Amino acid sequence: MSEVERILNEWYERESIRTEVTIDTSVADSEEARLLGVSRGTLLFDTHWISHAHERPIEVCRVIYRTDMTRFKVEAKSRDS
Numbered sequence: 903m904s905e906v907e908r909i910l911n912e913w914y915e916r917e918s919i920r921t922e923v924t925i926d927t928s929v930a931d932s933e934e935a936r937l938l939g940v941s942r943g944t945l946l947f948d949t950h951w952i953s954h955a956h957e958r959p960i961e962v963c964r965v966i967y968r969t970d971m972t973r974f975k976v977e978a979k980s981r982d983s
Contacts, residue, residue, distance in 0.1 A: 921953045
């Protein structure tokens with residue numbers, strides 16, 4: 903559990919926190935290419951995160967990853983586990 907998740911769980915009831923993550927692809931513009939050390943037009947993973955507590959947005963995040971240095975792992979658990 904991340905520090906952010908730990909704090910949010912202290913502030914809100916655990917079962918009321920919900921996070922949506924969308925992973926798309928995009929191509930690097932000039933600024934993204936410079937910051938990530940890739941060529942303009944390089945394929946990137948473009949992720950958008952929205953965390954909700956009691957159905958109210960509490961965190962919005964956009965993260966761009968290099969596709970040549972990233973691997974995603976998804977794990978799903980039921981609330982009972």
